[in-house]
Amino acid sequence: MSVELVEPALERALNKAVADVERTLDHLLPKPVDLEARVIEAMRYAIFAGGKRLRPFLVLQTARLFGVGEESALRVAAALEAIHTYSLVHDDLPCMDDDDLRRGQPTVHRKFDEATAVLAGDALLTFAFEVIAHEETHADPRVRCDLVAAIARASGAHGMVGGQMIDLDAEERAVGLDLNGITRLQQLKTGALIAFGCEAGGILGKAAEPARLSLKAYAHDVGLAFQIADDLIDVEGDAALAGKAVGKDAAAGKATFVSILGIDRARQQARMLADQAKAHLDHFDDRADLLRLLADYVVERKS
Amino acid sequence: MSVELVEPALERALNKAVADVERTLDHLLPKPVDLEARVIEAMRYAIFAGGKRLRPFLVLQTARLFGVGEESALRVAAALEAIHTYSLVHDDLPCMDDDDLRRGQPTVHRKFDEATAVLAGDALLTFAFEVIAHEETHADPRVRCDLVAAIARASGAHGMVGGQMIDLDAEERAVGLDLNGITRLQQLKTGALIAFGCEAGGILGKAAEPARLSLKAYAHDVGLAFQIADDLIDVEGDAALAGKAVGKDAAAGKATFVSILGIDRARQQARMLADQAKAHLDHFDDRADLLRLLADYVVERKS
Incomplete structure (x- = not known):
């Protein structure tokens, strides 16, 4: 993980989350x-190919706001990372983005083969639901069902998979997207799982509605800021730092926030969203400080 | 659906199940x-490409033994069929079995494209869990969690996906399988979802352990009988009747129950398993009659 520009307190917490989630x-x-x-x-x-484990981190930090047990939060965090990972494995396939490398290592279909990559993705998705449904995730089965339903919604046809479909349509069938289209694409493709990460703490902790709505608003803004920052890294980034090829979107003629807004306005927009995200945390005490730092990190990161 | 050799009572029930599950x-x-x-x-x-909907039928019939509400059973039946369908969509992909036709129609990647087929399979799998977790599936959230966990186990790395992996290893990497290997392959690849279909009624109806064990034993025998019959159809079947290419296993040099046991012993074995399956239903009354007829149908069908 390359962690320049990250506050030491956030860096320590991110590193601890990586270790805890991987264990x-x-x-x-x-x-x-x-x-x-x-x-x-x-x-x-x-x-275990690495990764910042940002989505699990959101589960752990939002769970902390409501005093949720660490074991519960870690299981949901692990399930969410399994779903994120499956989406990368399928996204890297030759029929999708056709990527040979991820984080500097051969992608699953290059290391194994395409059929094994399809199956491994399928099994990771399935694994996530098995973990959440297990009684060790939460004593109250209603909470477990709410988590299953929420993560399924976030991952399915009107969630992450839907976002990938829009992305493919735009690329392969030249379905033109305006700013609204790009926003929907990104809210589904990356925003929905980020939103689940923030929603999970509230479900686990049976939080009251106002707290849940604040976190939902935080997730919305952080999710979009995250994607705009990703688009900026693709335009301006250093491949060695980013750990992946850059300049891909422009080469593919893809409409992105940056291609539509321009670099300066995109950067301003990301900054504004990060500030707005932090404002949504106003009614939480200092237990939300890492979430505040994360909003800044998301737009300042270089990879 | 081609339903020769099927008892009129079973045929009516199968047709009703098809209509109810599709609705x-x-x-x-x-x-x-x-x-x-x-x-x-x-x-x-x-x-909606057709299909006998045998797995949903098992859910509906085992639920009936315990007086489960029809709406509950139909939701679980629909979820199970979604998982079965996703497995066919991914199995048909060029990197897997590379099939152009299923039930006489273009497979999903031929009708749409490979990427859409990968995503549609992913979304069907995800959809299944969303349906089960919803409160309309059962008033008791513990029952819903048990269903999620059971169907995930049946579908995952040590379930259906594991069976597909063994199958691919045998085909692509010439991993030799003896009778035990073939049996494990089939118990995972097709047996696990059939077993879930029979388990689901007991979970929904909070059945006592002896009844659940009887159904588990029934599912085990019916599942194997089903697979042996499939292998026999591949060797002896008529492509028009079967609605798919036949002779594929032999052409691929695949070890199957028939290649190992020979046609006659395979047919005897299937017959014996069907009888054994029926014997496991002895402590149920005539509400299990359709399950008894189904055991015979499974080995006598031509498609």
């Missing part, structure tokens, strides 16, 4: 045994 | 609206 995933994921070992090796390869 | 799916599936409409069109294309 939890290692414990929860199936072991590569029996005749079907290969697909489990691929699941583990995909999920 | 439920049409009601529950998202509508093809908004920018992401294409993936929803593909989900609907895949799921």
Whole structure:
């Protein structure tokens, strides 16, 4: 993880979250045994390839606001990371973005093969639901059902998968997108899982409606700021720092926030969204400080 | 649906289940609206392509044994069919079985494109969990969590996906399978979802342990009998009747129950399993009659 421009307190918390979430995933994921070992090796390869674990971090931090037990929060965080990882594995496939590298390592279909990558993604998605439904995630089964329903909505046809569909249509079938279209694309493709990360704490902690709405608003603004920052990294970024190819969107002639707004307005917009996100946290005490720092980090990061 | 050799009572019940499950799916599936409409069109294309709906039928019939409400059973039946359908969509992909036709119609990646097929499968899997977790599936959230956990186990790395992995390893990497290997392959690839279909009624109806174990044993035998019959259809079947290419296993040099046991012993084995399956239903009254007829149908069908 490259963590320039990150506050030391946030850096420590992000690093601790990475370690905690990876330990939890290692414990929860199936072991590569029996005749079907290969697909489990691929699941583990995909999920332990690194990453900032930002979505799990949101679960852990929002859970903390409501005094949720760490074990509960970590299980939901692990499930969310499994879904994010499955989406990357499928997104990297030759029929989708056709990427050979992710975080400097061969993508799953390059390291294994395409069929194994399809299956490993399928199994990671399925695994997430198995983890959430388990009684160790929360003593109250109603809370577990609410989590299953919310993460399914965020991931499905009117969530992340829908966002990927819009993205593909725009690229492959030249379906033109205006600013509203790009916004919907991104709210589904990356925003929905980020929003679930922020929603999860409130579900686990049975938070009151006003607190949930504040976090929803925070998630909305952080999610969009995150995507605009991603688009800026693609235009201005350094491939070595970003750990992935840059300049891809422009090469593909893709409409992005930056291509529509221009670099300066996009940067202003991201900055404004980060400030707005922090304002939504006003009625939380200093337990929300890391979420405040995260809003700044999301727009200032270089990778 | 081609239903020769099927008892009139079973035929009526199967046809009613098809209609009821399809109506439920049409009601529950998202509508093809908004920018992401294409993936929803593909989900609907895949799921309304026909099919015997045997797995949903098992849910409906086992639920009936315990007086479960029809709405509950139909929702779980629809979710199970969504998972079965997603597995077919991904299995048909060029990197997997590379099939152009299913039930005489273009497969999803031929009708749409590969990326849309990957996404439609992903969305169908996700949809299944959203449906089960919803409170309309059962008033008791513990029951809903048990269903989510059970269907996830049946579908995941040590379930259906694991079975597909073993199948691919055997085909692509010439991992040799003996009778035990073939049995594990089939118990995971097709047996696990069939077993869930039989388990679902007991979970919904909070059935006592002995009844659940009887149904589990029934599912085990019916599942294997179903697969042996499939292998026999592939060797002896008529492509027009079967609605799919036959002779594929032999052409691929695949080890199957028939290649290992021979046609006669395979047929005897299927017959024996069907009888054994029926014997497991002995402590149920005549409400289990359709499940008894189904055991015979599974081994006598031509498609």
